[in-house]
Amino acid sequence: MSLVPTSVKISPDLKARIQRLAELTQRSVHHVMVEALEREVSREERLYEFVQEAKEADRAIEEGGEIYQAEDVHRWLRRLANSDASERPKPWPR
Numbered sequence: 460m461s462l463v464p465t466s467v468k469i470s471p472d473l474k475a476r477i478q479r480l481a482e483l484t485q486r487s488v489h490h491v492m493v494e495a496l497e498r499e500v501s502r503e504e505r506l507y508e509f510v511q512e513a514k515e516a517d518r519a520i521e522e523g524g525e526i527y528q529a530e531d532v533h534r535w536l537r538r539l540a541n542s543d544a545s546e547r548p549k550p551w552p553r
Contacts, residue, residue, distance in 0.1 A: 467492075525550035 469477075481488045520526055531548035538545045 526553070527551055 477488055477491050481491045484491070486494075516524075527548050528551050531551075535545065535548050
């Protein structure tokens, strides 16, 4: 993997916090910053995907897709969590 240099301007306070964390964890400042950027970008990507899936689900519901009562779904999930392989709840009538 080839790395490319970049430049980021940060506040003196944030820089000091990063340096302190690097010292406490015996890592380089560079390593702490790259790790933090990777985590945040991954989180933002997952959030974006989640929102897109939610929008698609909303569109599907508006187009007549199945909907379920929350209580039925919660009850079913609790049974699954207790290793009870029961049937899925029935769709809610419109």
